[in-house]
Amino acid sequence: MSDIVTAAMIVIGDEILSGRTKDRNIGHLADMMTAVGIDLKEVRIVPDEEDEIAAAVNALRHRYDYVFTTGGIGPTHDDITADSVAKAFGVPCDYDAKAMALLSESYARRGIEFNDARKRMARMPVGATHIDNPVSAAPGFRIGNVHVMAGVPSIFQAMLDNVVPTLRTGAKLLSATVPCPHGEGIIGGPLAEIQKAHPDTIIGSYPKYLDGTFRTDLVVRARTQEALDAARKAVEEMVAALPPAA
Known part of the structure; x- marks a missing residue:
């Protein structure tokens, strides 16, 4: 049926798999997708490993209309989602000028140093477009049919609110x-x-x-x-x- 739209989710993070962090984003995404007539067909939880993330992205982006990822876009060394998604699409991952300006202004306004760790949050695959983050400024991004968002539930939910109006929706169940x-x-x-x-x-x-x-x-x-x-x-x-x- 042409009016059936499908989606998948990739939850990224060793902390989810170890049980240190309890996921709260799967249920929220499922509720939002159901509300707008998109079938959430699959959810995968993967570790903070570049090859595993890239493999999951490539497996799901060719199978479903939309893919949503959560986690791994923060300032620490194990936040490798941007690099992994770039690898899946075969493009470089680099500092995005718009994201750098946005974060620089945000940290300056709060009197916080915009150090190298925080600059990592401005990295994204070349050709990606921003997903606005009204909570903490650091943007997510979309490339192709893949939407990359934060793992912190309040930020994920705010980003998703900005994404949903851009999606093609189907017949509601x-x-x-x-x-x-x-x-x-x-x-x-x-x-x-x-x-x-x-x-x-x-x-x-x-x-x-x-x-x-x-x-x-x-x-x-x-x-x-x-x-x-x-x-x-x-x-x-x-x-x-x-x-x-x-």
Whole structure:
């Protein structure tokens, strides 16, 4: 379908993989993409290693409409995302004149030395364009269909707010929830048959344990109201035909 737009995310950082930092950006991106009708199809978490980052960028940018990265664009030696993305695109990574001027003015205004470490935040692949950062001035960047943003959640969210209006969006997924008083073991078979009969929908089952019994929320998703209503009716009829819960 021409109105389906896809995206992937690369979360970069040894601190995520070690557990020292708990990621808060995946859920936010997923919420934002769903809201505008873009399907977030894949998320990869990679270490601070140039070859690993470049390989992930190249694998995903050719497969999906958009790629978003978070992390690794700060002032320290292990902030190598800009170099890695440049390597993936086969272009040099250099100091960007506009970013240098922006950061120089920002640090001067605050009376902070614009040292070599801080200047690293002005480096980006040649040919990249800025993603504005209203929180701390240091910009992210976009090159091709890859959007490179900070890992700090407040900065990532602010950058993403600037990116979303520039994206091509698709048909939004509609959804409906049918509560079921049984666990997945009882409904698995008939639910699979309903999914097979309604291939233009996505049907998910989400079990929960309440008051000593297993129950399941059955969520139907579709891009048209007609498809949603048809599949939801089939699920409701299936639930109604089940024996009463114990």
